[in-house]
Amino acid sequence: VTVYLVGAGPGDPGLITVKGLELVRSCDALVYDRLVSAELVDEAPADALRISRDAFGQFEINDLLVSLGRRDLDVVRLKGGDPFVFGRGGEEALALAEAGVDFEVVSGVSSVSAVPAAAGIPITHRSVSSQVTLVSGHSPEGLDFTALAGVSGTLVFLMGLAALPALAHGLLAAGKQSDTPAAVISCGTTSEEETVVAALDAIAEAAVSLRGPALVVVGDVVALRESLSRRPVGRTAGAATQSALG
Amino acid sequence: VTVYLVGAGPGDPGLITVKGLELVRSCDALVYDRLVSAELVDEAPADALRISRDAFGQFEINDLLVSLGRRDLDVVRLKGGDPFVFGRGGEEALALAEAGVDFEVVSGVSSVSAVPAAAGIPITHRSVSSQVTLVSGHSPEGLDFTALAGVSGTLVFLMGLAALPALAHGLLAAGKQSDTPAAVISCGTTSEEETVVAALDAIAEAAVSLRGPALVVVGDVVALRESLSRRPVGRTAGAATQSALG
Numbered sequence: 178v179t180v181y182l183v184g185a186g187p188g189d190p191g192l193i194t195v196k197g198l199e200l201v202r203s204c205d206a207l208v209y210d211r212l213v214s215a216e217l218v219d220e221a222p223a224d225a226l227r228i229s230r231d232a233f234g235q236f237e238i239n240d241l242l243v244s245l246g247r248r249d250l251d252v253v254r255l256k257g258g259d260p261f262v263f264g265r266g267g268e269e270a271l272a273l274a275e276a277g278v279d280f281e282v283v284s285g286v287s288s289v290s291a292v293p294a295a296a297g298i299p300i301t302h303r304s305v306s307s308q309v310t311l312v313s314g315h316s317p318e319g320l321d322f323t324a325l326a327g328v329s330g331t332l333v334f335l336m337g338l339a340a341l342p343a344l345a346h347g348l349l350a351a352g353k354q355s356d357t358p359a360a361v362i363s364c365g366t367t368s369e370e371e372t373v374v375a376a377l378d379a380i381a382e383a384a385v386s387l388r389g390p391a392l393v394v395v396g397d398v399v400a401l402r403e404s405l406s407r408r409p410v411g412r413t414a415g416a417a418t419q420s421a422l423g
Numbered sequence: 424v425t426v427y428l429v430g431a432g433p434g435d436p437g438l439i440t441v442k443g444l445e446l447v448r449s450c451d452a453l454v455y456d457r458l459v460s461a462e463l464v465d466e467a468p469a470d471a472l473r474i475s476r477d478a479f480g481q482f483e484i485n486d487l488l489v490s491l492g493r494r495d496l497d498v499v500r501l502k503g504g505d506p507f508v509f510g511r512g513g514e515e516a517l518a519l520a521e522a523g524v525d526f527e528v529v530s531g532v533s534s535v536s537a538v539p540a541a542a543g544i545p546i547t548h549r550s551v552s553s554q555v556t557l558v559s560g561h562s563p564e565g566l567d568f569t570a571l572a573g574v575s576g577t578l579v580f581l582m583g584l585a586a587l588p589a590l591a592h593g594l595l596a597a598g599k600q601s602d603t604p605a606a607v608i609s610c611g612t613t614s615e616e617e618t619v620v621a622a623l624d625a626i627a628e629a630a631v632s633l634r635g636p637a638l639v640v641v642g643d644v645v646a647l648r649e650s651l652s653r654r655p656v657g658r659t660a661g662a663a664t665q666s667a668l669g
Contacts, residue, residue, distance in 0.1 A: 184532075191442030192530060194432065198441050260545075262536045263553070267545035267647060274650050284438060284537035286430075290508045291530035299506075299513035301559070307509070310574060313553040321575055328556060328570045366530075401513060404520050 179246040180273055182266045184259040184285015185209075187295075188366040190216040192286045197255075200283065205250040208241065212257035212390065214367075221253075235265060239272035246278035259287040263313050263335055289333050292365030292392045296372045297406030298399055306330040306398050314393065317343040326351035331396035337389045338363070342381040344393065349378060358399035363387040374399060425492040426519055428512045430505040430531015431455075433541075434612040436462040438532045443501075446529065451496040454487065458503035458636070460613075467499075481511060485518035492524035505533040509559050509581055535579050538611030538638045542618045543652030544645055552576040552644050560639065563589040572597035577642035583635045584609070588627040590639065595624055604645035609633040620645060 181200050186192035193201075201207060201217060206226040209218055221227060226245075230238055238254075245252045260266025260282055273280040289311050293300050300309045308330030312320065317340045325332060326348055334344060341361065349355055355378035363371045375383035377395060384391075427446050432438035439447075447453060447463060452472040455464055467473060472491075476484055491498045506512025506528055519526040535557050539546050546555045554576030558566065563586045571578060572594055580590060587607065595601060601624035609617045621629035623641060630637075 186440065187530070189442075191445075192440045194438045194532060195441055195444050196435075196437030199437075259532070259536050259540075261540045261547065262555075263547050265549060267548040267644075267651070270545070270651050271647070282540045284433070284532045284540050286440060286505070286530045286532055287536055290505050290533055294505075294507045294528045294530050299516070301507065301509050301557075302513040303511060307559040308556065309508075310554065310556040311547075313547070324570070324574045328574045329567055330558075398513075401517070405513070405516050 178279045178281045179249065180242050180252040180254060180278060180280040181283055182254045182256065182260045182269060182280060183283045184264070184287070185213045185217055185255050185257055186286040187258055187288040187291040188212070188214065188364070190214045192291060192366065193217060194283065194285060197283050197285060200253050201255060203251065204253040206245050206252045207255060208238070208245070208252065209255040210257050213255050217255065235268060239269055242269055243272055243276040243278055246273060246280070247276070256285070257288070259285045262287045262289060262311070288365060288392060289335065292362050293333070293360070293394050295366045295370065296360065296362045297402040298360060298394055299401060299405075300331050300333060300394065300398060302398050302401060305401070306396055309333060311335070314340055314344055316340075317347055320347060322347040322351035326353040331394065331398050334393040336391060336393060338384065338387055338391045341384060341393065345377055345381045348395065353377060353395070357395055358397060360394045360399045360402065361387055361391055362394070363389065363391045365392060374402060424525045424527045425495065426488050426498040426500060426524055426526040427529055428500045428502065428506045428515060428526060429529045430510070430533070431459045431463055431501050431503055432532040433504055433534040433537040434458070434460065434610070436460045438537060438612065439463060440529065440531060443529050443531060446499050447501065449497065450499040452491050452498045453501060454484070454491070454498065455501040456503050459501050463501065481514060485515055488515055489518055489522040489524055492519060492526070493522070502531070503534070505531040508533045508535060508557070534611060534638060535581065538608050539579070539606070539640050541612045541616065542606065542608045543648040544606060544640055545647060545651075546577050546579060546640065546644060548644050548647060551647070552642055555579060557581070560586055560590055562586075563593055566593060568593040568597035572599040577640065577644050580639040582637060582639060584630065584633055584637050587630060587639065591623055591627045594641065599623060599641070603641055604643060606640045606645045606648065607633055607637055608640070609635065609637045611638060620648060
């Protein structure tokens with residue numbers, strides 16, 4: 178294998194997988210996303226090539242991975258969360274497959290479950306929700322709100338906060354109950370985490386001061402937070418995280 | 424913190440998080456699920472108490488965690504996948520919170536994304552699916568097939584294989600197209616993995632020889648497997664796994 182598509186996890190550097198960290202520590206080239214923590218980038222060997230994805234478009238990144246892979250380097254493509262859950266890892270994998278470059282996907286902890294967990298919200302809970310719909314909410318005008326309001330269980334949206342009023346309005350207009358509990362979590366699993374909880378018809382106003390990236394959870398599981406977040410659920414102190422990578 | 428609810432990941436022991444493995448390696452007591460790999464259980468200190476969850480019902484496990492936590496032991500509750508994604512971790516967390524025992528959730532790599540990834544199927548893919556619905560399919564008679572057939576994007580069911588014919592029939596009767604690509608993956612991310620791909624109206628018959636636990640993926644992303652699985656996607660050789668935990 179030449180190119181590893183590795184999930185870095187949701188923010189806390191201790192939530193990378195054992196296999197993922199080992200690959201970072203032995204790579205020749207590390208291509209990383211902006212949302213990946215600096216502590217993880219620092220785990221690459223001192224003489225490894227480090228390339229921030231920021232400067233490139235998706236097609237350029239695909240080409241870069243193919244070209245690094247063809248030079249027979251051990252390449253780690255480190256992506257926030259999980260490469261195959263809203264991570265565009267599939268596009269990079271397809272480009273590598275088409276070019277005949279060997280690759281392997283190393284799954285990561287996805288933000289869609291870990292960020293709510295760290296805020297005290299299980300996205301499934303017996304007798305409350307046995308179903309979850311995960312949605313890329315960056316373009317709410319393209320969403321089928323009737324179907325989303327009709328599907329049972331929890332809804333989780335990965336999105337910029339600018340889209341929150343349109344999202345809440347779309348769900349309410351499609352018949353979702355106005356008192357459905359909702360939460361907005363910004364910078365989840367990091368020390369900057371901020372969480373706001375309100376009814377669906379009040380959530381956009383309540384979250385107006387938060388900043389992105391954000392995750393929005395809509396459903397009865399949000400109400401569990403009151404019981405579960407009195408304890409330190411999933412918050413990682415800096416010291417614990419450093420030790421996890423030590 | 425006294426009790427850690429830790430996700431062990433989907434099967435491959437290298438897919439536990441760095442933080443999760445560190446907690447296992449330093450715990451006083453390890454309470455683990457049947458599906459957790461023996462390699463991970465063996466990482467607990469030699470003098471740690473090891474308790475298989477098998478012999479207990481859910482209420483007994485809740486009580487056991489409370490009682491171990493009250494004795495001020497460092498307890499790791501190691502669960503397959505992610506504790507808060509169909510993992511009943513919320514129930515254990517609530518029992519601990521109600522008893523006043525400190526706990527922390529350490530998220531894990533969920534089977535719902537990692538098992539399809541290891542079989543060459545990204546559950547989201549640009550211009551194919553930007554939405555995923557995750558369903559506990561153990562009791563298909565309780566599912567709202569009309570809503571499930573109407574929601575766009577990928578469907579992922581965690582289930583026993585005995586329920587597969589009822590699941591496929593329910594989706595088809597509710598109007599899901601008969602040629603929708605479907606995959607059944609048994610023992611995902613382990614060396615025993617078996618994957619069968621067929622159209623939705625043929626999947627139950629095609630998968631008749633597989634055994635559970637299984638994960639069923641329904642949607643156009645399944646068609647990407649043909650391109651992505653020619654390369655060794657996400658398969659972990661035994662040697663690599665051992666080195667990952669070394």
